[in-house]
Amino acid sequence: MVLNRRDFLEKLGFGALSIGLISQLPMSSWAAKVPGLQLPRSLPEAQGVASSGILDFVNAVETDKLNLHSIMVVRHGNVVAEGWWGPYAPDLKHTLYSLSKSFTSTAVGLAVAEGKLKVEDKVVSFFPKDVPATISANLAAMRVKDLLTMSTGHDTDSTPSLRNSAETNWVKSFLALPVDHEPGSFFVYNSGATYMLSAIVQKLTGQTVLAYLTPRLFKPLNIEGADWEVDPGGINTGGWGLRLKTEDIAKFGQLYLQKGIWNGKRIIAEDWIKDATSFEVQSKGGSRKKEENDWLQGYGYQFWRCRHDGYRGDGAYGQYCIVLPKEDLVIAITSETGDMQGILDQVWNHILPGVKSAALPADKQVTGQLKQKLATLAVPLEKGKSTSQLASTISGKSFGIVENSLAVSAVSLTFKEDGCDFKMKDAQGEHVISCGINKWKIGTTDLNIVPLKLTATIIPGETKTKIAASGAWTDDKTFEMTWRFIESAHYEVVKCRFDEGGIETEFMRSLAILGKTKDVRPVLKGKLMS
Numbered sequence: 001m002v003l004n005r006r007d008f009l010e011k012l013g014f015g016a017l018s019i020g021l022i023s024q025l026p027m028s029s030w031a032a033k034v035p036g037l038q039l040p041r042s043l044p045e046a047q048g049v050a051s052s053g054i055l056d057f058v059n060a061v062e063t064d065k066l067n068l069h070s071i072m073v074v075r076h077g078n079v080v081a082e083g084w085w086g087p088y089a090p091d092l093k094h095t096l097y098s099l100s101k102s103f104t105s106t107a108v109g110l111a112v113a114e115g116k117l118k119v120e121d122k123v124v125s126f127f128p129k130d131v132p133a134t135i136s137a138n139l140a141a142m143r144v145k146d147l148l149t150m151s152t153g154h155d156t157d158s159t160p161s162l163r164n165s166a167e168t169n170w171v172k173s174f175l176a177l178p179v180d181h182e183p184g185s186f187f188v189y190n191s192g193a194t195y196m197l198s199a200i201v202q203k204l205t206g207q208t209v210l211a212y213l214t215p216r217l218f219k220p221l222n223i224e225g226a227d228w229e230v231d232p233g234g235i236n237t238g239g240w241g242l243r244l245k246t247e248d249i250a251k252f253g254q255l256y257l258q259k260g261i262w263n264g265k266r267i268i269a270e271d272w273i274k275d276a277t278s279f280e281v282q283s284k285g286g287s288r289k290k291e292e293n294d295w296l297q298g299y300g301y302q303f304w305r306c307r308h309d310g311y312r313g314d315g316a317y318g319q320y321c322i323v324l325p326k327e328d329l330v331i332a333i334t335s336e337t338g339d340m341q342g343i344l345d346q347v348w349n350h351i352l353p354g355v356k357s358a359a360l361p362a363d364k365q366v367t368g369q370l371k372q373k374l375a376t377l378a379v380p381l382e383k384g385k386s387t388s389q390l391a392s393t394i395s396g397k398s399f400g401i402v403e404n405s406l407a408v409s410a411v412s413l414t415f416k417e418d419g420c421d422f423k424m425k426d427a428q429g430e431h432v433i434s435c436g437i438n439k440w441k442i443g444t445t446d447l448n449i450v451p452l453k454l455t456a457t458i459i460p461g462e463t464k465t466k467i468a469a470s471g472a473w474t475d476d477k478t479f480e481m482t483w484r485f486i487e488s489a490h491y492e493v494v495k496c497r498f499d500e501g502g503i504e505t506e507f508m509r510s511l512a513i514l515g516k517t518k519d520v521r522p523v524l525k526g527k528l529m530s
Contacts, residue, residue, distance in 0.1 A: 038222045039247065039254070042078035043367065045360040049073065051370040052363070053354025054081045058373055060346045066318070066337045067379075069094065069489070070246040073351065074254055074330040083374035084246070087440040087468035087486055093225060093243035094334040095488045097315030097454065100228070100242035101194045102276075103217075103252070105148060105302035107201050107209045109272035110216050116204045119145040123175075126200050130172040138179035144200065146183040147193040148301040149280045155180040158192030159239065163456065168232035171199050187281050187299065191239030194302060195231070198238030209236040220267055221255060223248045229457040237457050240315070243487060246332050252313075253321040253330035276301035277311040277323070286341060294344045306344070308352060316454055317489045317514075318343050327355045336489040338514040382480050384472030386437050390498055391415045391473075394528075399503040401526035408524055411505055413479065413496060420471050422481065422494070435469040435481050442468050442486075451521065452490045452509045501528040 044051045054073060061068050069088040073081040084090055096103075111117055123142045124131050132139075138153045146152050158177055162170045174192055198209045205212050210228040218226055226248070229241025236242075244252075255261075256277065260268035277300050285295030294312075297305035304312050310324040318335035320343065331351065337343060395415040401408050407427040414421040420435045424447075431447050444464040450456050465488075471481040477498050484491040490510045497504045505524040512519045 039074060039079045039251065040077065042075075042080055043362070044073075044075075044080040044370070045362050045367070047075040047078050047080050048356040048359050049075050049080050049351075050354030050356070050360060050363075051081075051367045053350045053352075055366065055370045055373060057346050057350035058083065058370075058377070060350060061343065064339070064342055064346070066335060066339060066342055066346070068318070068333060068335040068337070068343070069379075070332070070334045072246050072250045072332040074250050074332075075355065076328050077254060077258075079247075079250070081370065081374060082246070083377045086378040087442060087484060088334070088379075089486070090246065092466065093227070093245055093487045094319070095315075095453075095490075096242045096244060096249070096319045097240050097317065097489070098191065098194075099249070099313045099315035099319040099321060100238065100240050101191075101302040101315075102313030102321065103213065103242055104194050104197050104201075104209055104236075104238040105276055106217060106268060107213050108144065108148065108197050109268055109276060109301075110212070111201055111204060112272065113269045117144060117200065119143065119148065123147065123196060123200075126203050127171050127175060130169065130175055132176050136179055138182060139175065142179065142183040144197070145301075147197050147200075148276075149184075149187070150190050150193055150283075150299055151184050151187050151281050152190055152193050153179040153181040153183040153186060154188055154190055154192075155186075157188060157190045159190070159195070162192050162195065162231075170195060170231045170233070170235070184281075187284055189283075189285065191237075194239030195235070195237055197302075198236045202235050208234070209238060210242075217252075217267060220262055220265065221248070221251045223251065227459050227462070229455070230460055231457065234460070237455070240455055241457055241459075243459070246334055249319075249321045249332035249334075250330055253323045253332060257323050257325060257328065257330055272301075277303050277305075279305055288341070294341060308348060314340065319489070320344075322347065324352070324355075327352070329355055334489070336491075336510060336514070379484070381438055381440075381470050382472040382474065382482055384438070384474040384480065386472065387415075388473040388476050388479070390477060391479075394498055398529045399526040400529045401505075401524050404522050404524055406521060406524070410529070411496075411503065411524065411526065420479070420481075422469075422496075433467065433469050433481075433483060435471040435483075438470065438472050440468040440470050440484075442466070445483075449485050449488065449490070452485065452492055452511070453488065454511065502526065503528075 070084045121144050142152055158174055162173050165173045167173045174196055201209050201212055227243050228236040230236055256273055259270045260266055260273050279298035280300045283299040286293040290296040294306050306312050309326055313321040318337040318340050320333040322331040398410050398412045400410055410425040412423045418437055422433045424431050433445050434441050434443050445467045446464050449465050466486050468484045468486050474480045479496045481494045492509045495506045503526050507521045508519045
């Protein structure tokens with residue numbers, strides 16, 4: 001049997017490799033445009049970027065355990081470095097969280113260009129049937145621009161009130177909230193404000209933001225397969241919930257860097273890009289003083305200003321689209337980190353100093369090291385043994401689970417030569433997750449992943465989720481699995497402990513691991529069924 005390079009690396013547990021930087025390719029092939037991908041590829045030094053800076057960045061984020069899933073660096077419109085920490089891969093989408101906001105802002109900009117609204121329009125004017133009986137002066141004064149700049153006048157983020165309300169009409173819930181400050185005068189990061197932008201676009205166009213953007217933005221940029229979470233009424237959440245591939249993020253940043261022009265055609269009005277990415281209001285956030293804090297550089301229309309005179313869209317746990325116009329540079333990053341500032345610091349410390357105004361001399365040794373590093377990126381696997389004497393005793397046998405809040409009634413583990421099938425029965429039926437042993441196995445699951453996420457909203461029609469699973473025996477009686485939901489930012493660790501005919505199955509979602517908190521789900525306890 002002949003394995004291609006991707007299959008070979010997956011056999012080793014490396015998962016997805018960096019398509020543009022493969023150590024075995026000759027230099028001329030590496031620099032060529034890769035079929036099926038839209039942005040041209042180039043050597044870093046040919047575009048004035050030091051390979052050493054990118055290599056130092058990758059090493060630094062790994063040393064600091066910042067948990068990146070992917071990175072793509074684009075200079076002068078050319079991808080000069082790209083990498084995915086397997087099992088994350090270039091053909092997979094990734095949850096963007098609040099990076100979605102920059103796309104919602106773009107939809108508003110397109111609607112403004114089409115004459116459907118103006119940023120000075122009052123928010124209440126779009127929803128006469130949803131306004132409260134008494135409209136306060138501050139609510140009446142709230143403009144589309146105030147939604148865009150997170151200066152609605154609310155004292156706190158409106159999002160929890162929308163998501164936790166018994167009212168399924170989120171627009172009505174938003175408009176019912178007290179507006180404590182004069183709109184335009186008080187910045188509060190407010191995902192509910194972005195949701196209202198989505199609702200306005202849908203009200204004016206009869207289309208969701210996703211549908212509206214598809215022919216106007218996604219198709220021209222050859223972005224395929226995008227999806228977006230919705231509220232109970234089918235309105236895209238706007239402030240979060242969009243999923244795109246890493247290269248799609250990079251293309252979006254490149255479009256903004258090119259002031260709205262793509263392949264010679266204007267996609268977004270240049271004036272809108274200028275307004276959206278300029279300082280509109282003083283932002284808040286972070287714990288450092290202003291000169292060291294990328295959350296205190298100001299806020300535009302759903303874009304943050306950065307140090308080094310750049311701007312970015314960003315999302316929870318480290319989803320980034322960083323644009324540095326002076327350097328003609330775009331950096332796309334996906335991750336699940338508890339230290340978002342830490343990622344930006346490493347960009348400024350390592351990548352940025354290596355960006356020069358002219359091409360650099362070739363450095364084959366360092367370039368080769370970078371290529372090798374990016375080709376073998378991988379998130380860590382469990383440390384443990386491939387088997388246990390207990391495995392043959394319990395394999396394929398069901399354990400009845402005592403009554404629990406998850407309504408799980410039975411679990412079983414079936415061990416094979418190079419993997420394990422974990423089976424769990426609950427009120428929705430039987431769910432199977434196939435794990436590799438000391439390596440990733442890619443598959444799908446119909447398990448509900450909402451409990452793992454920051455938000456409880458769903459992708460319409462999605463019944464199965466892509467997953468990479470691996471497992472190992474951490475001791476003779478404990479089989480530990482990691483389930484990575486590879487089109488989200490999240491994973492969970494599942495521990496099965498066996499003792500005297502019994503089992504305990506414990507779940508720990510990655511957000512609890514990051515926050516060093518206890519998972520709210522119960523430990524499942526059961527006995528071997530006869």
